[in-house]
Amino acid sequence: MSVSAHAPTEGVPPVDVVPLGGLGEFGLNMMAISCGETTIVIDAGAMFPELDLPGVDLIVPDLAYLEDRKGQLKALVLTHAHEDHIGGVPYVLPHLNGALYGTSLTLGIVANKLEEHSLEPNIIEIKPGSVISVGPFTLEFVRVTHSMPDCVAVVIRTPQGVLLHTGDFKVDQTPLDGEAFDLHRFAQLGSEGVLAMFCDSTNIDRRGYTGSEAEVEDAFEEIFTSTEGKIIVATFASSLYRLQIIVDLAAQFDRKVAFVGRGMIENSQIAQRLGFLHLPTGVAIKDSDVPIFPAQDVVCLATGSQGEANAALSRIAIDDHRHVELKEGDRVVLSARAIPGNEKAIGRVMNHIARRGVDVITESNKHVHVSGHGSEEELKLVLSLVRPKYFVPVHGEYRQLAQHARVAKFVTRGLPTPVEVLTAENGDVLRFDVAGGRKHGKAPVGRVLIDGTRVGEVDDEVLRDRRHIASDGLVVPVVAINAQSGKIEGVPELVARGFVSDDGTADILAEGGRVVATTIAEASVEERGDPGLMKERIRVELRRFLKKRTGRRPMVLPVVMEV
C-alpha cells in the first residue's frame, strides 16, 4: 500500500468528515464532508418512530451543522433508495446550493418525495463509473450489491487523500440482474492508497457470508406449490429483487400478481418504467380485481411487513381492506426482517391473521428472507482489498461499530501498517490533515421529529390537517385504558390549543369526550387490542364530530395510555 502517493500536502485546508446520523443507531444515515468553503452530504436518511411517540410520523437528523454552513452545501449524494438513506432528502434540500446526485432508480424513487414536498432541485443522474467534480472534491461511483438494484459506493478524492464510503452492501455473487459488485475497482483503489474507508457495519455480528438474493427462490417455489388459496407476501416495496422473484414464480405457476398498498403500487410502477422490474404480459392485475379471481390464481405483494397500522397487511389482517380478504387456505408470508422496535406491532398483525385461520410464514420457519447487508466474511473481504490507512465503521448501533473495529484490527494485524480505527459517533468531527486523521471536537447533532408528513402510508387526511392546523388548532383526546379489562377509565378528557374559544367551547369539548367514550365502546375487539387502530378510529370520529359542531377541522392527536 502506498498511502504516500496521497500524503496530505501542507497549505491545503483540512478535510472534516462529520457523521450527522446512523452511527450508534439504525436509520438516519447521513454524513457531511467539508473542505474549505465546500460541504457535501452523503445520504439523508430517516427513521420511523416506535409506537410510543404519538403523532410523530418521521424522525430525521438535526441539520444545525448545515445551517451553520449556509450556501456551502454543494452536493447531496445518494448511495441508494432505502428510506434510511433518502427519507430525509426533502428536509436537506432547502439547505442545498448545488445538485442532488443519484442513480436512475434512486432518483426515480426520490421523485415522489420531491413532488409531495413541491421541491424542484437541480438533479444529476450518475452511473457506476461516473466521475464528477464538486469544489475541491472529485467523486466517483462504484457499483455494489444490496437488497435492491442500482446501489453505489462513493469514492471522494480530497486534497488530503482518498475517502471511500461503501454505502449499504453485501457481496452478492449471483445478482439477479447480473450487475456484479465491482470488487475489481475496490482492489484498484486499495493499491492506489485509500486514506479512510467508511464501511457498513449492520451485520458485522453475523458470521460467514450473507448469501445471495436468489437464495429465497426455493422457499417461495415450495410455497407456490403447496398453497391452496391466495398467497400474500408482505415485503418492503423497495425490495425489487424479491418482487421480481415472486413475479417470475407467479408467471410460472399461472397466478396473477396484485400490488397492494400505496408504496407497493408506486414503487412497482417506477421500477417497471425504469427497467428494474419486469412483468410478463398479462400477469399483473389491479388490487381491486383480486376478488374477481379464484383465490388459487392470485398472489398479492403487499406493504406492511413491519406491522405499520395503516399499511395493507394490517388492514387485511383485521378484514378492513377494500379488496383483499383472508380466507382459510390462504397464506401470508412475511418476507422481511423485523426492524428492531417493530416486533410488537408485527406480532399483533400475525395474531390477527392467525385468528382468521391463515398460516403465517416468516424467516424463522422458511428461508423467505435474506439480509441485504454483508456478514463478517464479506466485510473482511472488502477491508482486505481496500486496506485503508484509517477505518471508520458506520451504520450500526455502538456494539456493531465496536465489533467492526475489532475485526478491522484483526484483519490488518499482519500488515506493515495495520489499519488505524476511528470509532466515531454522531457529531464527532473527524479531521484529516497533514497531522493525520483524528477526532477533532464535536458538531451539533440530534433528531427532529416530523409529524404528519410520513411518506408512503399515512392517509391523506393527516396531510390535510397539517395545512389546517394553523387556522383550526389542535385537539388532544387523552384516553386511559385499563390494561386488564381493556375498558376506559372515566370519561376521556379533551385538551385544546388554538381551537375556537368562546362560551360554548367547554361544552363542545365535554361532549367530544363522550363521543370518544362511545367510539371506544363501539369498537371491534381487534381495534381495541391495537392502539394504532384505536387511535385512528378516535381521530376519525372526533374530527367528524368537531366539524359538525363547529365547522372547524382542528388537528386531532389521540393519546391512548394503558393504566
Ligand SMILES: [Zn+2]
Ligand atoms: Zn440499504
Ligand SMILES: [Zn+2]
Ligand atoms: Zn441502510
